[in-house]
Amino acid sequence: MAVTVRFAPSPTGRLHVGNVRTAILNWLFAKAEGGTFMLRLDDTDAERSTEAFAEGIREDLRWLGLNWALEERQSARVARYEAAAEGLKRAGRLYACYETEDELDRKRKRQLARGLPPIYDRSALKLSDEERAALEREGRRPHWRFRLANSEEDLNPLPTIVSWNDLIRGDQTVDVGSLSDPVLIRADGTFLYTFTSVVDDADFAISHVIRGEDHVTNTGVQLQLFEALGADPPAFGHHSLLIGAEGHALSKRLGALSIESFRAAGLEPMAVASYTALIGTSDPIEPHAHLDDLVRLFSFAKISTAPARFDSDELKALNARLLHKLPYAEVAPRLKALGVGGGAEFWDAVRGNLATLEDAGRWWRIVSGDVAPLSEDRELTARAAALLPAEPWDDTTWDTWVAALKAATGRKGRALFHPLRLALTGLEDGPELKALLPLIGRAKAERRLRGSAS
């Protein structure tokens, strides 16, 4: 069977870590199986869905390198949903309800107050044709519910326990007998996610649905919908959700966790991809330079069922580690775009000190641009300037120079190197001076050691 998976965000916001974990798990699985990855925009909520968010989501996906073979949007498939709904109505699985949202809300509260589960009581099922007509005359428009199998109400009881073998969680069961019949069609005639998702999964022959564990009960309902629609259901896999570093639900301050913000903070897409693909799995969370590496690692068996903590400090550290191991060839074009020169020699000198790639630009300016030196010990740096060897310089220059300086001043260790670093770079810390010195060059080095900006 051909593998086809879909990532189905609703364009009501930008992508965040949780979303992206679902996206990348789907993408990785598709690639591992030589299958198809589809982007489906679930925009049935017209109130909140916007084209700007849809484009933002595409942008986020592209930035991560998660390409999709086809794209669909649910708002364009209404005719198809109408046809499917007709079939359900004919089969008696879809029934008209006339309660207002207010009435339903009160009903739920009453049930809860009495210690009962807030389940729809199916009173609409008992309405006579005359009653329905009267309600319609009042101006009420019906919304439609899908009648779940329920042995209590059915003359020919269907089993209420729905089960499947979850790709990640193993054998799962959901008792739909304890669930409300889901509303599939709003009073205004528009369709709800539970329904459109199933119709689409069937129509596009989705073979595997990989999503968050917040959907496990939905799966019970949707499995019944597949059956009612006469469609073969896909396999399901539900991963755990991410929680915050403090150990509580993540959903709160999602803005700070958007992919957009990671990009703005200068994080590497592969750091974000590595982190989201590996967190909550038994593989070590290590930086990988290519999505292919993550594809090779992918396995449902490695995905844990316990919620994992997302820690942005860990993401940042992973980003730094990724940069530290990246060879020059991988970053050369991007360095050029940042206006960074110096070739591989420069990159190898500074990469161990980078938190983001932009930092390379900072070091390039220190090496090639103007730096206001900090004078901690004018006498020492003046002696140092006088002892600077003649050019040409190479990677032995530093050792020769330092040996001479040490002999002349008797200084060593921090007392010797700290003033030199401050004068040469204007900073407390940074890459090895031995590698930096030839990059700075004699003229600049001398002026900086003498205390003038250069």
Place this chain on the structure above:
RNA sequence: GGUCCCUUCGUCUAUCGGUUAGGACGCGAGAUUUUCAAUCUUGAAAGACGGGUUCGACUCCCGUAGGGACCGCCA
């Protein structure tokens, strides 16, 4: 109120009845860099709690506690 899921070093996790409970990140130490960072080596660090079952439980069962999810005319 109901249903489902989870709980091993600080963090992500391995173990699928018998292990010195392993790895990775982080942390400590050492080496190297005659400074800082990077790098290498090395060390400390864990089975939530209480009951069972068993010759033997991290592993199986029950309970407790804690955490997560769902119960929408959101997705």
